[in-house]
Amino acid sequence: MTFDRPLLLVLAAAALCVWWFRRRAQTATVTVSSVAPFRGGEGAPFVAPRRSPDAATWFAIAAAVALAPAAAGARIGGGARPRVLVVVDESPSMLAMPGAADTPPAGTVRDLALAETIARVESVGLEPVVRSAGGGDPAAAAAALSAALGFRAAWIVTDRAVPAPHVAASASRPAGPNIGITAIDAERGDGTVLVRVEDFGAGPVDVEATCGGDRRVVRLALRGSADVALRRPHGAGEVRISPGGSLAADDVLALHEPSPPRRVRVEADGAADRTVRALRAAGFEVVRTGPGAAVVAVGKSAAGTPWIVLAAPPGTYGGLAVTGSPSEAAGGALSGDPDLAPRLPAAGGSYRATGRISGGRRIFGDAEGALAAETEGGVAVTLDPEGAWGDDPSFPVFLMAVTDRLLGPAPATAATPLPRTACDVPTAALPRPSDDALRALAGPPSDEGTSLVPWLAAAAAACALGAALAGRR
């Protein structure tokens, strides 16, 4: 709170005088014939009577207290000190951690530099007006903000030099060396992602790159780089490097789910409810008609490529031949491709099969022959998905794995890595600008604030009225 006419605050003293005289009047001494009747009891400590001003006095005091700051021109929100525009560079390198390792850093380079700047500005009697430059060019942002706020130039909290007339101020402890991911290719057709890891002053160093369950270690020379191929996990995931250096933002990149989902067309002459339900559970978009990326036929030949025939009736499917009569296959007797072994039907179940398959490459089967086999462009399975196999949790997983075999893994997308220039964080502090340079940036004092005079005057009038009414009673 500031005052235009602070000397008029003497009215507050007048309020105290009013209160004092009223109080004295209330505590007058009265002459009596004898004080003997009123003496305190023997041994009883004297307890002073409680005296409190009456309502009129309270109102009068409140009126005077409100009137004094009103007369003195009270206002809030204003400041008398000249202001300096402080623009904070929010580029990624400002989020690096200070490099000195002897003491644990209290925050990022940005936090440290901003705290030091505010203390510096206030130490020379100026008032900082802090604005963010966003992630763009801090000098351009400072120019725009200076023009908008009426400043000639700005004091920019940054880790890089800026052009005049702005003044750059960095943290006293600059960022440490950094290692970062500078590029990524997640859409390779071989089920891998390729990341580029680069050193910015920390090397030579061994860097471990991980993605899902895959892990690779590469050695980086000083300011060198290396490309690392990592197997991409199914669905979402992330690529991470360790150690990552001073900037954490370039140490990890997220991999996203493929989008949109792959489409599957289901063909069946009879019921295929369990098949459709399993496909949807596996993340497929299921259509009954129309063109699709894959065809899943139940109890009939598939018309399309690639194809998956389930409960395949006796006949020929590409290079595969289904022969024999319907029988039951015990889950415990099944064996097959190690990659698909975890996805085999449960061992305790008994599954209806339309026959046995010959030809092609066996996926799994029992002692009597193959129950699932693959050939160029398709997979045939004689187990009936509308029976016990359709209720087994392995069924949608098997469909997803087989589809991946036929179509290859779904293409993934990855987050965009930081620009290489952002990863190359400055590791040297800028020269410390002088106090004169700081004062030269001082702009007009802050706004005059909001005047409280009308409100205080109204309050004083109300209290005066209250005092008058209370006095009449």
Next chain:
Amino acid sequence: MSDHRFFDAAFLRKLAALSLAAGRVRATDGGGLRRADRRGGRVEFAEHRAYAPGDDIRDVDWAAAARTGRLHVKEYERRGDASCLVVVDSSASMALHGKRRAAMRIAWAIAWVALGSEGGAAVATAAAGRLDRSTKVRTRAAVDALAKHLLAAEPAGGTALTASLGRIPPATRGSRVVVLVSDLLAEDDGRRALASIAERGDTVGVVHLVAREDWVPPDGAASVVDAETGEEVPIDAGAAARAAARAARSEREWCEFAARHRIRYVRADPSAPDEETVMRALRSGGILS
């Protein structure tokens, strides 16, 4: 000054029908009767009183005891030509709450009644251990001298009634009635002197002026100052209760003291509005009859 300064003619006519109760004496105390006879005045039988421990066995009316089976003491009253001295407390405290005016009216009334006999009357003012007596007058025509004496004394100084009353000389002849009119608001309230005067054979009366304001803390006061001593006492929450208890104790002690020394004790309210109240108070206390 006229006779009517304090009361109107109608009230004076009522006063004229009264006389001083000059005191009761023991029935068989030959010395007492002889002393009364020696001082002059008429002794008349007043009443029988039940025997109380401490009464002289010689005072018992054996004839009455034989008739009733109970012990009674015979009491006599002196009437007639006793002289009268009315002492008015003129200390500073009497200036408050109408006590001075009430005291003058009561003193004047007693003196005026006394002047109806041949004993004569005088008034005196007492303050700060002094006693300022008027000349003794013997007729109602001269009563103005007593009024002037009372009016001339402005209330001032402290109360030292023992010293003031001690300045009253023994009666030289005949019976005498001594009446003190005071608010009795002092540690030295003259009780010892009054007892001594009563023991000398004078009939003693005390008119105790009790103003309500003397026993109730003033409204809004944080402290009170003694009008006579200047002592200041703060008023706390328990002051009213203590004052009320002390008022009751004061009344009880004065009643017991008066009974013990055969002193006529009467309490009067100085704010009483009319003469009837004054006269009722005096008659009920046995000072006038």
